[in-house]
Amino acid sequence: MGIKALGYVVITTAKQAEWDRFLTQVVGVMAAGHTPDGAALYRIDDRPFRFRIEAGADERLFAAAYEVDDAAELEALRAQIVALGRPVVAGTADEAAGRGVAAFFRTSDPAGNGLEFFHGDRRDDVAFVSPAGVSGFVTGEMGMGHAVFAAPNFDETYAFYKAIGFGDTDVPRFHFSDDPNDPGMGFAFMHARNGRHHSVALGQMPVPPSGCVHLMLEMKTQSDVGKCHDRMRLNKVPESASIGRHVNDQTFGFYMQTPSGFDLEIGADPLVIDPVTWVPTAHLQPSEWGHVWAWQKAMEEQAAQQEQASQGEKA
Structure with missing residues (x-):
């Protein structure tokens, strides 16, 4: 019982060519052709695709799709989500075939973040070959990676994910300033039924136009991560956060901006948990070291410029 893992993501964009360059040349995933309806597919392992990039007017993560065991569990989850007051739309047989699953439905959480749930995942024997030389991505039972969503109605949205089977x-509660009156920002890192530290996470903040804060992919080695960081720089992709290591999941990695505006975290060597025996924690800071964010760099540069101007006036 419960949610198994993040299976795939669906992204809508008017920048399909930019996404192709970003995924293949920077991230190092493998192009897997197009569907009859024009969606571009990209793979990172033995699943026919993990990224489905659809043409659309909106730049956004349309859905993060999570797997359950079988048809009975999918139906039970559908009924539960309906009872929680969320809209549910069943995918057609053609849509399911195009996603490489037996059946699925669409819904959204109370903050409006797009979700799909499915069963009957498909695999094939096509070898994954990275065009950028990535040695591989860590998936298997731990799934594709994780998705992080914004939830201004944090308590309600967090309760939704608890109710449908994600675990703490x-x-x-993170504080990003020294102001003693800063109420902080609530976060929830939640695991599915596998060893990945979190398959979904929520941050108490406004929902961005992209419908996502970030996605995460795990590479097999720190060397893979470092080489990807070099490709980001050489391809002039905006860095969102420098290389660092998180406190809670111990992931070594960095963040960069996707063509649709949300971030992609590239990491390696995370903590692997036992979801059955894990005791929830509440860390006081997000990073052990590194992870200097673009907004932090901008504030530091602005402060330096102001200090320089002040010194000039005194002279």
Whole structure:
């Protein structure tokens, strides 16, 4: 019982060519052709695709899709989500075939973030070959990676994910200033039924136009991560956060901006948990070291410029 893992993501964009360059040349995933309806597919392992990139007017993560065991569990989850007051739309047989699943439905959480749930995942024997030389991505039972969503109605949205079967891994409240009156920002890092520290996470913040804060992919080695960081720089992709290591999941990695505006975290060597025996934590800070964010760099540069101007006036 419960949610198994993140299976795939669906992204809508008017920048399909940019996404192709980003995924193949920077991230190093493998192009897997197009569907009859024009969606571009990209793979990172033995699943026919993990990224489905659809043409659309909106730049956004349309859905993060999570797997359950079988048809009975999918129906039970559908009924539960309906009872929680969320809209549910069943995918057609053609849509399911195009996603490489037996059946699925669409819904959204109380903050409006797009979700799909499915069963009957498909695999094939096509070898994954990275065009950028990535040695591989860590998937298997732990799934594609994780998705992080914004939830201004944090308590309601967090309760929704608890109700449908995600478990607490780390539920902190982060403070990003020295102001003693800063109420902080609620976060929830939640695991599925596998060893990945979190398959979904929520941050108490406004929902961005892209419908996503970030996605995460795990590479097999720190060397793979470092080489990807070099490709990001050489391809002039905006860096969102420098290389660092998280406190809670111990992931070594960095963040960069996707063509649709949300971030992609590239990491390696995370903590692997036992979802059955794990005792939830509440860490006080997100990073052990590194992870200097673009907004932090901008504030530091602005402060330096102001200090320089002040010194000039005194002279």
